[in-house]
Amino acid sequence: MARISFRVPRLIGRSGMAAALAVLVAASPVAAASPGATGAGDPYFPLQGNGGYDVGHYGLNLRWDPATDRLDGVATIQAFATQSLSAFDLDLRRDLVVTSVSVNGERAAFTQPALLQQELVVRPRHSLAKGDTFTAVVTYGGIPPVITDPDGSIEGWVPTADGAFVVGEPQGSPAWYPCNDTPTDKAAFDVTITVPAGYTAVSNGEMRARPATRYGWTTFSWRQRQPMATYLATASVSHFVVTTGRTPGGIPWTTAVEPALTADSAPALAKLPAMVDYFTSVFGPYPFGSAGAIVMDAPAIGYALETQTKPIFPGAPDELTLAHELAHQWFGDSVTLRRWSDIWVNEGFAEWSSWMWSEASGGDSAQAFFDYYNSFDNTNDWLWRPVPADPGDAANIFNSAVYERGAMTLQALRVKVGDETFFRILRGWATQLRYGNASVEDFTSFAARVSHQDLTHFFDVWLRQPDKPTSW
Ligand code: ARG
Ligand code: ZN
Numbered sequence: 468m469a470r471i472s473f474r475v476p477r478l479i480g481r482s483g484m485a486a487a488l489a490v491l492v493a494a495s496p497v498a499a500a501s502p503g504a505t506g507a508g509d510p511y512f513p514l515q516g517n518g519g520y521d522v523g524h525y526g527l528n529l530r531w532d533p534a535t536d537r538l539d540g541v542a543t544i545q546a547f548a549t550q551s552l553s554a555f556d557l558d559l560r561r562d563l564v565v566t567s568v569s570v571n572g573e574r575a576a577f578t579q580p581a582l583l584q585q586e587l588v589v590r591p592r593h594s595l596a597k598g599d600t601f602t603a604v605v606t607y608g609g610i611p612p613v614i615t616d617p618d619g620s621i622e623g624w625v626p627t628a629d630g631a632f633v634v635g636e637p638q639g640s641p642a643w644y645p646c647n648d649t650p651t652d653k654a655a656f657d658v659t660i661t662v663p664a665g666y667t668a669v670s671n672g673e674m675r676a677r678p679a680t681r682y683g684w685t686t687f688s689w690r691q692r693q694p695m696a697t698y699l700a701t702a703s704v705s706h707f708v709v710t711t712g713r714t715p716g717g718i719p720w721t722t723a724v725e726p727a728l729t730a731d732s733a734p735a736l737a738k739l740p741a742m743v744d745y746f747t748s749v750f751g752p753y754p755f756g757s758a759g760a761i762v763m764d765a766p767a768i769g770y771a772l773e774t775q776t777k778p779i780f781p782g783a784p785d786e787l788t789l790a791h792e793l794a795h796q797w798f799g800d801s802v803t804l805r806r807w808s809d810i811w812v813n814e815g816f817a818e819w820s821s822w823m824w825s826e827a828s829g830g831d832s833a834q835a836f837f838d839y840y841n842s843f844d845n846t847n848d849w850l851w852r853p854v855p856a857d858p859g860d861a862a863n864i865f866n867s868a869v870y871e872r873g874a875m876t877l878q879a880l881r882v883k884v885g886d887e888t889f890f891r892i893l894r895g896w897a898t899q900l901r902y903g904n905a906s907v908e909d910f911t912s913f914a915a916r917v918s919h920q921d922l923t924h925f926f927d928v929w930l931r932q933p934d935k936p937t938s939w
Contacts (some may be wrong), residue, residue: 471868500594503555506647511807511861516649517556518820520546530661539608542645546600558641558648562612569604585641605645614639617862626867630705635771636697646697650803651904652693660702661686667707670777684752693755694902696803701774714740721759731783732762742793750897754801775800787821802900809906810864811855815873837878841869845935856907856930876929884918892917
């Protein structure tokens with residue numbers, strides 16, 4: 468979503484007057500239109516995201532057939548040009564073949580270059596001026612590719628025994644919809660999915676209309692009003708048992724659980740309302756219009772993901788994993804990492820929060836979790852390395868050091884500054900950076916500011932030095 472809303476008048480008479488234009492260029496920020504960058508500059512994922520525009524809204528109209536795994540889509544993308552653009556990219560895997568693109572209602576030229584796997588290059592009939600809002604419509608279809616990540620795990624639109632498990636962290640979203648796949652370009656979403664009657668398709672946010680069945684196909688419409696990073700979108704499909712309710716604090720929730728998993732999921736899901744309300748009491752208002760969970764049998768995936776409003780689980784969730792994914796709604800989904808190297812601001816916080824849920828609900832205290840991990844000596848690479856402040860490589864972003872050493876960091880901070888100050892830091896962070904992006908450095912300076920303490924040494928030994936911290 469665009470934070471800047473100033474408008475620059477469209478350049479009239481783009482051709483000719485080269486000399487006059489040269490003077491203009493020298494004297495003012497008005498420049499000739501050029502192509503937007505191919506990537507948004509993330510060192511771990513250089514092709515991810517694009518330059519030159521900011522998306523405000525995605526309208527995805529999808530149809531998926533489990534019998535063939537074919538996905539057909541029309542994506543309507545409303546965006547704001549942050550530079551004058553002769554062309555721009557969207558991220559979309561080439562396995563999904565684009566058949567037409569329009570920009571502002573006019574047919575646009577496009578290519579899906581073989582060398583650039585995930586770039587859809589769009590050249591509008593007329594250049595876009597900096598400050599223009601524009602609508603791009605992309606029609607595409609194919610078998611969504613399953614993406615293998617640098618850490619060996621899989622993501623994207625992943626077929627399961629009875630549907631599709633749809634996840635996009637850190638790079639699966641362009642395997643099912645065209646997007647500006649950078650965590651810094653959040654947008655609102657309307658996702659409409661048509662599946663064979665009997666199936667349920669579940670996406671982020673709230674249901675916008677009653678499901679409608681025609682000729683044996685049912686259409687589900689979902690709306691995510693609050694800003695969402697592209698990697699947090701889902702459109703998962705199965706024969707779900709759907710249950711709705713409200714937390715005692717008033718947050719509506721929806722769970723979608725495969726029938727075979729309802730019994731095993733029940734103990735954890737029964738605590739979902741209390742968890743949402745508890746985290747609200749600690750971190751501040753729940754950032755979205757609803758909460759929930761999606762539970763599927765997806766052993767090939769093997770990890771849960773904090774898909775916005777409805778985290779998704781590849782099997783019946785345990786209580787701590789559910790707490791982790793719900794805490795991500797504040798830390799990760801509302802306050803989102805800026806670059807992938809900043810993964811600690813997502814994972815360290817969600818993991819510590821799951822410890823805190825345990826403490827608050829009568830289980831082991833967060834300090835007991837800390838003490839347990841702290842009993843491992845410095846030779847345990849799995850726990851202490853790579854350092855949470857920058858795990859160094861895309862293959863390491865989900866390492867235990869980011870999660871557990873990362874959670875220990877927050878517990879150590881809690882002890883160092885005291886509960887009153889510590890919870891003020893967390894609540895201030897969640898509230899002041901709501902719907903934004905943040906780096907590790909942003910948090911360390913925020914904590915120092917709120918606590919009025921010099922935390923340089925503290926954060927250095929906990930987040931940046933490779934060895935197990937010994938004094939802080
Ligand atoms: N963010 C997820 C969590 O809550 C983990 C995602 C792992 N993704 C992956 N491609 N390995 O822990
Ligand atoms: Zn997590």
